[in-house]
Amino acid sequence: MADLAKMAGVSKITISRALSDSPLVNRETRERLQALAQEAGYKLNVSARNLRLRRSHTVAVIVEMKPSHDRTMLDPYPLVLLGGISQELTAHGYSVLLTTRQGATAAAVQAADGLILLGQGSRQDAVRRFDKLGLPMVVWGAPGDEHVVVGSDNRQGGRVVAEHFVSLGRRNPVFVGNPNHPEIFERLTGFVDALAAHGIKPLLIRRDEFTLASGGDAMHSLMDRAVPFDAVFACSDLLAMGAIRALNKLGRTVPGDVSVVGYDDMPLAASFLPPLSSVRQDWQEGGTLLARKVLAMINDQQEQSETLPVELVVRET
């Protein structure tokens, strides 16, 4: 459609309108553009087209995985991200179909007017799969592919924690998380780059889960290997809390011996003992933005990816 717009010297929106017989394009132009499309062999994605014409006023929100008793539905994202999305969509008269990737084969998803994908997964397969539906789609995560992505500035998140550790005189920091996850890869990159400027190379402890148990486990593994470390950057608040509890058990004080910073600044972080330092993401705003962008795209507007700033909240750890 973009090529066609260039060829005809009109906007993509005009092409889209002309091909859908919209009265917003005058008849003459409409017929000229339709003829051009046919000549150029432009193949309309008919099923996507039909679906878009038959508005269901529903946006599907697809979460990465089926939840279990150990993992919440939205993990690692908090409920408030869904709250921001739902509030904005329902305020505009849209229903929200919340489903998992496994559930997303259902006819209901294909009948949605648009998709919001929460998380890109460790590989991009899932994103591509949904892309094939030809629906307006916005992804929460890290920028870097051809999709419209809304996400926090994870690189900045990594950088501010690195600067914080350096300012405290820490020289042996550890990063806990799984960089196969695109957002966590960004945090690690920011962290490593900022530390490199001070001649410091952090240690990476790869952990898939975002749980208390996993954070504790990471500390035990470090202590078992007798690796020297004086700071821990954990990729979730639960990981950080688990790390602190384990360090205390192992006879190391926080923040005396080891500084710890978590991620997300969940409500529990401030009331944790000791109150947890953490990188705050604005989830409500993120959810609102995802919804606004998908609604704009449903209305044939072009949207760009957008990155939200993060903030280090320094508490006692």
Add this chain to the structure above:
Amino acid sequence: MADLAKMAGVSKITISRALSDSPLVNRETRERLQALAQEAGYKLNVSARNLRLRRSHTVAVIVEMKPSHDRTMLDPYPLVLLGGISQELTAHGYSVLLTTRQGATAAAVQAADGLILLGQGSRQDAVRRFDKLGLPMVVWGAPGDEHVVVGSDNRQGGRVVAEHFVSLGRRNPVFVGNPNHPEIFERLTGFVDALAAHGIKPLLIRRDEFTLASGGDAMHSLMDRAVPFDAVFACSDLLAMGAIRALNKLGRTVPGDVSVVGYDDMPLAASFLPPLSSVRQDWQEGGTLLARKVLAMINDQQEQSETLPVELVVRET
């Protein structure tokens, strides 16, 4: 169907299966029960029947109203209620269609396997309207009609606050909220009954909104009328917080001059200054129960209404 089951001396499930040609009922019995149904003039709700046979693996969650910038989508319920519902449904392979009552005319809702209605509204019209769809339905709210209702023990909530005020020596309590709302009517009833046992009659200040502004406004109206009062039971934490701020401005101390108790024990309540006393409802558990009951009903099991206990959390106000 219940009458038919009695007539035939079999269970309701067997009737249901026989009428849907389920192989779980042997052919002879099936034909006998189908003939009986026809004789008895049993009228199958065909469209509901069809919808139920064509499983969409979707449960629609219907919230009371379209949100605005002033009112959140779930108001007066918190996001965690939706979290409990969604977690349980997605864990069982179901998608969740979140919609408002206005949006609930959409075909998608009618294709759902079951409905969860959040709130009964001030009249029961809405509940009856959805009842007509013939789908398994569970309602969050106050018990009292023929539907399966899950809710907190609002009457107990009113009672414990009354007892608390009496134990503090308060003699002139005020109730802030709108008893047209069935759950709030229950709270008021519990409050009034428990106070009556001590010869105390509370004052009712009717307020529709659950906002800070509305709580402040209620206090101004009391002070303007020079009504004596020494305790405020507000039907939401925001109402209570607004009341406290207004009382302070008007030169009355909390809890010195006036005791204040809110409702819901939202996360903010504990970190409010002064920390707010509030009646806690277990929203996560409530959401899980709603989901479990609707799933059981989708699988042709009978379910009963259920009331969850509440707890007064006494903090500084």
